[in-house]
Amino acid sequence: MIDPTGLELVARAVRGAVGDGSVRDTVHAHGAATLDVPPEDVHEVLGFLHSDADEPFDFLSSLHGCDYFPAEPRLAVHYQLLSTERRERLGVRTRVTVEAAESGVVPTVTDLFPTADFQEKEVFDFFGVRFAGHEDLRRLHMPEDYEGHPQRRDFPIGGEPVLYTFNEQRVPRWYE
Amino acid sequence: MSSPLAAVSSAAEVSSPGPLWVQLVKAVVIFALVLQLAPTLVWLERRLLGRFQSRLGPNRVGPAGLLQPVADVIKLVSKESSTPTTAVPWMMAIAPVISIGTAVLTLAIIPFGAPGAYGGEFALAGIDVSIGILYFLAFGSLAFYGLLLGGWASGSKYSFLGSMRAAAQLVSYEVAIGLSLLGVAIAAGSLSLVDIVAAQDKVWFVVPQVVGFLIFLVAGFAEAARPPFDLPEADAELVAGYNTEFGGMRFGTFFLAEYLEIIVISAVAAAVFLGGWHGPGPEFLGPTWMFLKMAVLVLLFIWVRATVPRLRYDQLMSLGWKILLPLATLNVLVTATLVVLL
Amino acid sequence: MSSPLSVPYREREESVTLERLEAPLAGTEVEADAELLTINIGPHHPATHGVLRLLCTLEGEVVRDVVPLIGYVHTGIEKSCEDQQYWKAITFVERMDYLAYYFNAYAFCAAVERLLDEEVPPRAQYLRVIHMELNRIASHLFWLGTAALDLGAISMLWWSLRDRDMILDLFEMSGGQRLHTRYFQVGGVIEDIPPGFERKTRDFTANMRTRIGQYEALLDENQIFVERLHEVGIVPHERLKDLGVSGPLLRATGDSWDLRKAMPYCSYEHFDFRIPVGTVGDHYDRYRVRIAEMRESMRIVEQALDGLPEGPFITDNRKVALPPRHELATSMEALIYHFKLVTEGFRVPPGEVYEAIESPRGELGCFVVADGSSKPARVHMRDPSFINLQSLHDMAQDDLIADLIASIAMLDPILGGIDR
């Protein structure tokens, strides 16, 4: 695990390579290190971390979304990087508002990590984060014609009408 | 040429067909045999697969599950036969009939005992034709139309792929089967199955024709579309291949035809290579020996199914064309040379 | 926008086609006059191990393109967890990857424990290792059976399920349930193993060794089986890493990346085991790696049984763990804790954590966000099946249909884990 000092070193390297504003904050908690990155810099930061010869984080283990509902900016995309050389993990987090997320501020990283393909689709599906530049962004788990993004915190739990023959008359908008 | 039935086969008979009642008895016996053997085989396979797979198998219906096939048939008959909208219904209806018809008709030439074993002069076979092996090959190649029509008429892509596979597979292995039987025909000097079995009174053809026997077995597995050559209905790939869209008794008929095909292949192998009715003891035991040999081969079919994975399509083709066919040709050449020289 | 339901079902189904992709058939050479056939393998198909839908483009028998379409068993477990107290969410996450439930439960519990900064007693850690490794064997056994079934070896399924049932018997002994035991608890395990468990487990491992030998004799020495797997479905190591593939699939290419060794958790550093790796990364290597992993797992189980430390099986922090039953009758405090836990659950300080472990299928990560209440604000599982599925295209393209089926089998996807 990266210790706090190591995290600051990484942050300094990133700032040096990408720009001063590229790391808003560093978080080291519960033995995990996270960089807080503005959405427009995500691609450069990940590209730098991915290809930096010194300490490459060559493996994107996970990409997931998160909704910090009452707080703003609400939505976040997390990138869990892994360096198989150093055997260390590094989280990169970018937080965006709902409007920004839907307008496509967050860039795709599928060109750096092809593994992000499904996961960005999933984040789009569940949180409505529109990744700019993703080739084939569409719903993955939910039906194609589903409305809304179900894992946002303000999306109610339960109550999905399921169509059976016995209730097809009662399902709303069935006759439309 | 007095009896009408004799007229049909008169052209093709070698030994005397016997009086009319004999023909009728033969027909009844063969049909009874067919209707008994196939369900018994289904039961046997399920019981044995259970044993192979360390489970019980059907044991609820009747003693030792013996009535399970009856229950299956009742279930299948009472099921609805659905037809996809893209299908050609009448063709779907006749496809299983072709399949089972060719299998039953092939059984007619299987000799179960020596001519005159139970008195009289006639052979213990439905008909004893001079073109016996060709007859078997002819109906084997007609069986292909059952699979083809079934798959094509279903209007489903899986079925279509399955029937195309069936066509390619049957055509490829038909040649190997024909050549493997040709070796025996050369050695016996006849195509008639009765003559071939009669020619084995000293030594079974499995000994001089061991290569032919192995080729026949392998190609027979392919001909019956049994594992490891069950590609036309490879359930993991094509759901059920040509019979994907078949339900109810139409599926049941295909199913029955497949098992009849196993019986036919076993019977021909037993007659041609394993000495048919020959065995120790008096002559009237002939049918017993024949059935025993068939049973051994049928068990082999089941055993192989429990053990062996499925071949891939290209492996199947290269096995058929690159290994079996040259080997069978070589076998025929060697046999012919030896027959001429000796 | 008109109601989606007013569109006939067929038309809605047709909305997902290859035309929507920018470059269909990318990465393969198809002649201009090739006869292409688009076929849906799944969602209901004998070989898709669940409701996986593969949109395949075939040229004859050759798969020119395959697009996995998922979501048919999406049950919203991640969302449901947000409405459950932490210790009740364990039962939910267990049902994601329904063949590796101990791993799901462990990943979640470990993440919560890290958020709580809760120490897990060594005995609990060893018990967790025992159960996870048994679960790994069970999962691999199920894989072995279904993979062999897909290749046409039907008997393997029953044999491997027979052995898996012996593992389920062990789980029933320790946890009371055969599947989804909810044996792991935040802070430890819910109960100590009963007497007789150790002997039965040793019997099992001894038995299993000979069984694996038999299975190898059946499969490995079968020319058809070997030829079906040899040199099929090779994806280069770098490409696999880019695709995020981990676990046995990655190790089959010769990469020895295994979180149990690389970043040990749950006292895996105490055990002596080896990491099986392959050489070329074809299906045969994948098969061999998994078989060898079963043997290594048995070694770990035996070592854990040998060195099982004495002590509590769950943390004595009464705020997190339920007090033992007998205390309820004697201790007022225990009763209060019990009441609080059962009604409200425990609260977790705000924070977020990503905990990754090595599941039978690869890196299983659990991302938990706590907002200070007694319910998680977000639970996300980085399920290896989900990520590994992306490599199916690379594995199966330009191979025959039968190889596609073998690829699915060797990928070992669990649809419950993919769709969650």
Next chain:
Amino acid sequence: MLFEQILFFLAAAGALAGAVGVVVLRNPFFSVLALVGHLLALAVLFLLLRAEFLAAAQVVVYAGAVMVLYVFVVAYVGGIEEPLGPSAGSLRVLGPVFAAALLVEVAIATVGSGLRAVDSAGPDVTAGFGSPQAIGNLLMLRFLIAFEVASYLLLVAAVAAVVLARRRRGLEEAGGERVYQVGRRPERGPQAADPAAAGTGSPGAEPVGEREPADEAGPAEREPATAGTGASRED
């Protein structure tokens, strides 16, 4: 003889119906099936004429092999319905006329006096007539040259079919090898084949020797049946 006559008329009706079906049906697939029915009916007629070897050959060769080829091609070309539209020149008009004229001519020739000579059941023939032995004797003794020429013709046709049906890409890719190669991928780089080079250096990681290292036994030399049974079987 009554039964024989019934059989003849059934088979003749089948043969005629099949023949008409071939010409009339618009979907080639059904035409092919009609021809199969026609051929089977003909086989029955052959049997009535005491030509059992030819009947069997008819079924094996025609129904079993030739028609399968047709089915393949129809499936491949995709059962094109007969194109309607303007007829191409005079042939469209003259074709039916010629056909009708031929029918009339043939009818006159057969129904007229020409067939008196064969209007009998034919002489009694020996049991061996039309058996494989009889045909074989004739082929090998009297018609050996015809037999040899026919076999060369078959060989030439087989070669011609291969040449016609192969894809026009060049000789090295001709023939049945194509399907076989399509499933194979190019040789992998040495990096992935070598565990030591590809491993990312976990300290406790140790290859269990699933196979011999790549430099000792490359994938080309590996024996499929024995690979991987070395190290891991013992423990």
Next chain:
Amino acid sequence: MGIAWFVVLSAFIFSIGAAGVLTRRNPLVILLCLELMLNAGNLALIAFARAYGNGDGQVFALVVMVVAACEVVIGLGLIVAMYRNKLPIDADQMSELRG
């Protein structure tokens, strides 16, 4: 059973086949009609063989079968080649084959 019946039947089948060759435009079907004509010839050959109790006609029929098989193989090969090269599968429009 009079042999003349067989010969008459053969004549009719031959006429039907010829009509098909002359009227149909799909080369596949034309090939099928050629098969009809060849089979009609076969039937006549075998009928005459029976009429004279001589096996020569059957040998001729066998050779005709061989020739028919060759013709089918070549014809189908041509059709497949035409289909591959996107030529019209129509006998009236096969003018491109003139070279």
